[in-house]
Amino acid sequence: MNSILPKKSSSEYQSKMEEVILVELENHLKVSLLKGQKKIEGVNFQIDFMNEESEIYGEIYVCQFPLKSGHLRKIKSDLLKLLTIEKLSLPKKIEKYIVLTISEKDRSKLDPLTQDLVINHSIEFNLLGKKSWIFNTICIFKFNVLYIVLSDEVSVELARVRENQKDGMSN
Secondary structure (H helix, E strand, O other), rough: OOOOOOOOOOOHHHHHHHHHHHHHHHHHHOOOEEEEEEEEEEEEEEEEEEEEOOOOEEEEOOOOOOOOHHHHHHHHHHEEEEEEEEEEEEOOOOOOEEEEEEEEHHHEEEEOOOOEEEEEEEEEOOOOOOOOOOHHHHHHHEEEEEEEEEEHHHHHHHHHHHHHHHHHOOO
């Protein structure tokens, strides 16, 4: 994944990253994906990606590991959103995805043999904690968690953008 990303704000960077990640996801899932809104029983949901025909709904989180408490709150919120969409969609069963980014360095620490750009979450490849309720929720409610590998260059740029944003907030 090359650095074709804006240099301004973290949210602008995140939006551009999500566009790049959607292309990777479409290749991995072999379906076209759209970002948008879904209205179910009068409730509007903003969704990072979906394919209504295939019943796929997912959220993307551009992040760095280890996750901080604020990052975990965002993931918890996304889990709840996707469970609500599933409950309101009954009797249809939907495929629920949480997509997280990971640096090449973190990938190689966990699995030095894989060169995949999209990695499925598993007991062995798990960055969310094996004893956490988040991990149990993912297992019990059959979430698909994917890690998208970012190049070292993009990971450094992401850290720089986040640091600039943090500096701007403290001034």
